[in-house]
Amino acid sequence: MRLSDVAEVQIGFPFRGRVVHDPAGGVLVVQMKDIGDDGRLRVEDAIRVNLPSAGRRHLLRRGDLLFRSRGRSNTAAVFDDQAERAVLAAPLILIRPRRGVTPAYLAWFLNSPPTQAALARLASGTSVQVINAESVKDLEIPLPSIERQEAIAHVAALASRERELENRIAELRRRAIEARLMRHAKDSRRIPG
Numbered sequence: 001m002r003l004s005d006v007a008e009v010q011i012g013f014p015f016r017g018r019v020v021h022d023p024a025g026g027v028l029v030v031q032m033k034d035i036g037d038d039g040r041l042r043v044e045d046a047i048r049v050n051l052p053s054a055g056r057r058h059l060l061r062r063g064d065l066l067f068r069s070r071g072r073s074n075t076a077a078v079f080d081d082q083a084e085r086a087v088l089a090a091p092l093i094l095i096r097p098r099r100g101v102t103p104a105y106l107a108w109f110l111n112s113p114p115t116q117a118a119l120a121r122l123a124s125g126t127s128v129q130v131i132n133a134e135s136v137k138d139l140e141i142p143l144p145s146i147e148r149q150e151a152i153a154h155v156a157a158l159a160s161r162e163r164e165l166e167n168r169i170a171e172l173r174r175r176a177i178e179a180r181l182m183r184h185a186k187d188s189r190r191i192p193g
Contacts, residue, residue: 003137032091035076041078041079077107
């Protein structure tokens with residue numbers, strides 16, 4: 001089935017001109033820079049605005065997917081923050097899963113290497129690759145049972161955490177070796193064989 005069969009797909013809020021930060025603003029503006037290549041949402045440095053009433057229908061809900069429609073990667077992040085009012089800025093694409101679709105499963109599917117390759121083939125443009133909303137809507141997606149979706153999303157989250165821990169261990173090992181080598185360099189004695 002197509003993505004548009006299982007989710008609402010729409011372009012983010014079309015701000016007129018440059019988005020200007022208002023420290024007193026009540027709404028976060030999620031932009032391209034706030035979604036990492038790893039599909040993680042980072043809004044610590046997000047711009048705040050006072051959103052016009054016309055933009056209220058664009059407010060994000062828990063479980064919405066935020067899709068990067070242009071650039072070197074086309075990853076999707078799940079919006080989980082209920083504490084903050086936020087809006088997605090165009091040209092990002094909002095994907096709102098319908099009933100029976102697990103947001104984490106849908107994000108995993110969109111971020112998976114085979115889907116990323118399919119998305120790359122759909123992209124157009126010479127200097128900046130762009131995927132339009134219609135192409136995203138037409139993307140074919142398998143939809144297993146909700147239980148299977150949850151299991152897949154859970155295993156994917158565990159695999160992601162494992163990669164993070166492996167990277168952290170490798171970095172700590174590198175630092176320990178560098179520190180030991182530096183101690184030996186400062187000690188005029190020979191490095192033990």
